[in-house]
Amino acid sequence: MDGLGELEAAVMDVLWQASTPLPVREVRDRLTTGRTLAYTTVMTVLDNLHRKEWVLREKNGRAWHYRPAGTREELVARTLRRLLETTGRPDVVLLHFARAASDRELAVLRQVLDEREGGHR
Incomplete structure (x- = not known):
């Protein structure tokens, strides 16, 4: 996923499962990586994810x-769009794709193309 490392992917899983925004400490507590992670490690990962535009952050008191x-x-x-x-040759990439x-993927693509064509009439 756009160059996401294993820990970044695990952090994203925690955030996708949460119903509300989480502070760093709570993200760290919910991670199930099989190892104890330092607060600063999780904070750095979240900062990197924010820089990559995978997460949004808001200040709540003193904590993000x-x-x-x-x-x-x-x-x-x-990510695929980027x-x-x-x-430089998206048409060639799309042809290869x-x-x-699979038949299922092609059916989905056909459906979307049909919907787009129907909307432009």
């Missing part, structure tokens, strides 16, 4: 509270 910048699907789609934009797509 973090929440995902979108659903897992929205953020992955945004990757396409960096290739379409040729390798």
